[in-house]
Amino acid sequence: MLTLYSFGPGANSLKPTLALYEKGLEFEHRLLNPAKFEHHSDWFKQINPRGQVPALADEGKVITESTVICEYLEDEHPTEVKLRPDNSYDTAMMRIWTKWVDEYFCWCVSTIGWHRLVGNMVKHLSDEEFEEKLKAIPIPEQRVKWRRAREGFPQEMLDEEMRKIGVSVRRLDDHLAENEWLAGGGYSLADICNFAIANGMEKAYSELVNAEDTPHLLRWIEQINERPAAKAMFAGVPREKMEPAKD
Amino acid sequence: MLTLYSFGPGANSLKPTLALYEKGLEFEHRLLNPAKFEHHSDWFKQINPRGQVPALADEGKVITESTVICEYLEDEHPTEVKLRPDNSYDTAMMRIWTKWVDEYFCWCVSTIGWHRLVGNMVKHLSDEEFEEKLKAIPIPEQRVKWRRAREGFPQEMLDEEMRKIGVSVRRLDDHLAENEWLAGGGYSLADICNFAIANGMEKAYSELVNAEDTPHLLRWIEQINERPAAKAMFAGVPREKMEPAKD
Numbered sequence: 001m002l003t004l005y006s007f008g009p010g011a012n013s014l015k016p017t018l019a020l021y022e023k024g025l026e027f028e029h030r031l032l033n034p035a036k037f038e039h040h041s042d043w044f045k046q047i048n049p050r051g052q053v054p055a056l057a058d059e060g061k062v063i064t065e066s067t068v069i070c071e072y073l074e075d076e077h078p079t080e081v082k083l084r085p086d087n088s089y090d091t092a093m094m095r096i097w098t099k100w101v102d103e104y105f106c107w108c109v110s111t112i113g114w115h116r117l118v119g120n121m122v123k124h125l126s127d128e129e130f131e132e133k134l135k136a137i138p139i140p141e142q143r144v145k146w147r148r149a150r151e152g153f154p155q156e157m158l159d160e161e162m163r164k165i166g167v168s169v170r171r172l173d174d175h176l177a178e179n180e181w182l183a184g185g186g187y188s189l190a191d192i193c194n195f196a197i198a199n200g201m202e203k204a205y206s207e208l209v210n211a212e213d214t215p216h217l218l219r220w221i222e223q224i225n226e227r228p229a230a231k232a233m234f235a236g237v238p239r240e241k242m243e244p245a246k247d
Numbered sequence: 248m249l250t251l252y253s254f255g256p257g258a259n260s261l262k263p264t265l266a267l268y269e270k271g272l273e274f275e276h277r278l279l280n281p282a283k284f285e286h287h288s289d290w291f292k293q294i295n296p297r298g299q300v301p302a303l304a305d306e307g308k309v310i311t312e313s314t315v316i317c318e319y320l321e322d323e324h325p326t327e328v329k330l331r332p333d334n335s336y337d338t339a340m341m342r343i344w345t346k347w348v349d350e351y352f353c354w355c356v357s358t359i360g361w362h363r364l365v366g367n368m369v370k371h372l373s374d375e376e377f378e379e380k381l382k383a384i385p386i387p388e389q390r391v392k393w394r395r396a397r398e399g400f401p402q403e404m405l406d407e408e409m410r411k412i413g414v415s416v417r418r419l420d421d422h423l424a425e426n427e428w429l430a431g432g433g434y435s436l437a438d439i440c441n442f443a444i445a446n447g448m449e450k451a452y453s454e455l456v457n458a459e460d461t462p463h464l465l466r467w468i469e470q471i472n473e474r475p476a477a478k479a480m481f482a483g484v485p486r487e488k489m490e491p492a493k494d
Contacts, residue, residue: 061336068342075335088322089308095315103350140414167387 002027003057005047007034009233012066013054014196019070019189021229023080035121040136051138067098070189083189090184097182097190101197108164109197115158119149169208169217172198176216195224249274250304252294254281256480259313259353260301261443266317268476270327282368287383298385314345317436330436337431344429344437348444355411356444362405366396416455416464419445423463442471
């Protein structure tokens with residue numbers, strides 16, 4: 001039995017969730033609440049010592065890192081709906097896109113997301129309460145990011161991340177002007193991993209992602225949202241499988 | 248015919264070079280000289296528009312990104328010496344290690360390397376000559392890095408990168424204390440990609456990598472250096488294949 005631990009269908013958690021839906025694999029979905037710091041709790045750090053979602057448990061073995069989980073599902077279930085191209089060159093092109101999400105696109109969007117949302121999650125805490133929460137975070141860089149989110153990120157950093165978001169959506173739109181999908185002529189993990197970050201940007205970044213400036217990016221976002229797997233994912237995991245994360 | 252464009256057997260260029268030697272694949276090796284900015288020249292940017300090595304050309308198709316090239320060689324030549332574990336879980340563990348190199352280990356070592364070596368490469372240039380060189384660099388973040396290397400990186404950044412190098416070698420040594428190889432019980436791309444960065448650290452970072460503090464890391468570095476493929480690689484590409492990069 002597969003169990004996915006995630007924050008639900010958004011950002012990095014969306015990647016393996018959509019891959020599981022696309023492949024039609026049965027899985028139990030355990031949703032963690034980031035506002036309650038559930039990913040830093042002791043029970044979850046026994047599953048992923050780094051205290052990060054998503055994580056996939058497969059018969060007791062745990063796989064972490066969203067992109068690695070997606071490739072694992074392809075390796076382990078090659079005969080279900082295929083989400084990797086059928087030749088080595090196109091698969092390499094797919095991996096350049098998924099790597100780019102992990103090393104560039106995801107980070108700039110994440111910083112602005114933290115600036116807008118995460119800071120507010122911890123502003124009600126006293127300094128002592130906040131420092132107590134930080135102690136549970138195993139990754140030093142994540143503790144730095146929480147502190148910055150609470151104090152406010154330096155404006156220079158926010159400007160630079162917004163510049164990178166501009167570069168990212170331009171790159172996607174230019175490529176999608178010439179191609180229906182990102183790699184190999186078909187829908188693949190390249191699309192799923194970029195969609196995980198790009199979906200919703202027409203609302204959150206309307207000055208950059210809109211019908212005039214990025215029509216091809218919008219077309220592609222819409223196209224993925226229309227897929228039966230995406231609709232099923234957003235409509236919600238069947239209630240009987242949506243067990244609360246244990247505490 | 249395979250053609251590899253690289254800086255020679257060190258850092259990211261080492262990864263596909265060693266993979267090609269391990270698999271016993273014939274290839275032409277075109278060496279570029281970073282001190283002459285050959286990777287930013289127009290002829291090379293026609294091969295890789297991002298102006299980065301390594302790049303692999305396979306019958307006219309170009310694959311970039313060192314880790315992606317390594318996986319491509321596995322996908323395309325699965326029957327030669329295998330550098331990926333034979334099951335999905337261990338392959339996922341291998342990918343967590345190669346991803347970690349690309350997102351963490353390589354960056355901290357790279358910054359210190361630039362601080363120590365690259366700055367000197369451009370200090371003899373006048374401001375005008377330097378700015379002229381920068382114009383040929385397609386990636387904005389790379390231009391920022393060249394400027395910082397020439398001016399001197401902020402001490403705070405150097406301290407933080409040295410901290411991360413300490414974390415990295417501790418992580419490797421702890422894992423290698425319990426395991427002969429990094430993933431799946433056998434030699435794999437996890438070892439090749441980490442070796443690309445770790446080899447030589449006992450000289451460049453002797454305060455962190457030494458017989459007392461990291462005996463297991465040293466054992467593993469030595470073990471890879473003793474492999475016939477690594478010896479052949481360091482002994483030099485056969486002269487007839489070592490054509491100078493065209494200009």
